[in-house]
Amino acid sequence: GAVVSQHPSRVICKSGTSVKIECRSLDFQATTMFWYRQFPKQSLMLMATSNEGSKATYEQGVEKDKFLINHASLTLSTLTVTSAHPEDSSFYICSASGQGVREQYFGPGTRLTVT
Amino acid sequence: QKEVEQDPGPLSVPEGAIVSLNCTYSNSAFQYFMWYRQYSRKGPELLMYTYSSGNKEDGRFTAQVDKSSKYISLFIRDSQPSDSATYLCAMLKTSGSRLTFGEGTQLTVNP
Numbered sequence: 001g002a003v004v005s006q007h008p009s010r011v012i013c014k015s016g017t018s019v020k021i022e023c024r025s026l027d028f029q030a031t032t033m034f035w036y037r038q039f040p041k042q043s044l045m046l047m048a049t050s051n052e053g054s055k056a057t058y059e060q061g062v063e064k065d066k067f068l069i070n071h072a073s074l075t076l077s078t079l080t081v082t083s084a085h086p087e088d089s090s091f092y093i094c095s096a097s098g099q100g101v102r103e104q105y106f107g108p109g110t111r112l113t114v115t
Numbered sequence: 116q117k118e119v120e121q122d123p124g125p126l127s128v129p130e131g132a133i134v135s136l137n138c139t140y141s142n143s144a145f146q147y148f149m150w151y152r153q154y155s156r157k158g159p160e161l162l163m164y165t166y167s168s169g170n171k172e173d174g175r176f177t178a179q180v181d182k183s184s185k186y187i188s189l190f191i192r193d194s195q196p197s198d199s200a201t202y203l204c205a206m207l208k209t210s211g212s213r214l215t216f217g218e219g220t221q222l223t224v225n226p
Binding site: 004006032034042043044046049091093095097102103104105106107108109111 | 147149151156157158159160161164203205207212213214216217218219
């Protein structure tokens with residue numbers, strides 16, 4: 001199957017700072033990338049969808065100025081959590097799909113802890 | 116009412132058992148069906164992807180889709196302790212790219 005990587009796998013930051021998470025498709029061109037967050041023992045919650053070269057589409061209730069998404073190339077998308085607070089602590093997972101492909105392939109996730 | 120219903124379990128079976136995992140859905144617009152496996156603190160891994168009604172087999176895994184009943188299943192034969200994980204069903208509508216997930220079923224296979 002297609003491979004998606006995320007970096008970092010784990011990050012701890014202080015309240016008020018910003019954190020950037022990278023998502024890369026390693027062996028295919030990802031025309032669409034998705035960002036999710038997942039709380040313990042819960043399913044995935046879609047935050048936003050981004051198409052390469054376009055602005056991201058955010059789900060209702062997700063602050064676009066707080067969660068900045070950039071999808072500048074067909075293999076890379078970034079999520080920046082700005083002015084992070086402890087309530088932003090969560091497991092963030094990206095996924096990607098290629099042109100004309102319905103399946104989404106997920107990255108390994110990034111665990112963010114804001115102290 | 117949720118669009119996709121999945122029993123969260125937990126489900127515990129002995130090694131070698133046949134496992135049956137199921138999801139029901141209410142919206143006939145769902146046309147594409149996926150099963151993901153998620154180990155603790157990892158991202159979901161795509162196991163099976165199906166479009167039409169019927170069965171699809173891959174090794175020990177069989178995915179079954181019954182669109183008339185709006186019911187999908189994942190069967191795991193000869194289950195192994197390494198199959199212990201959370202299994203998520205996910206669905207896509209004909210138009211759009213937004214996956215709708217079930218809650219996930221937590222499976223434990225005991226040696």
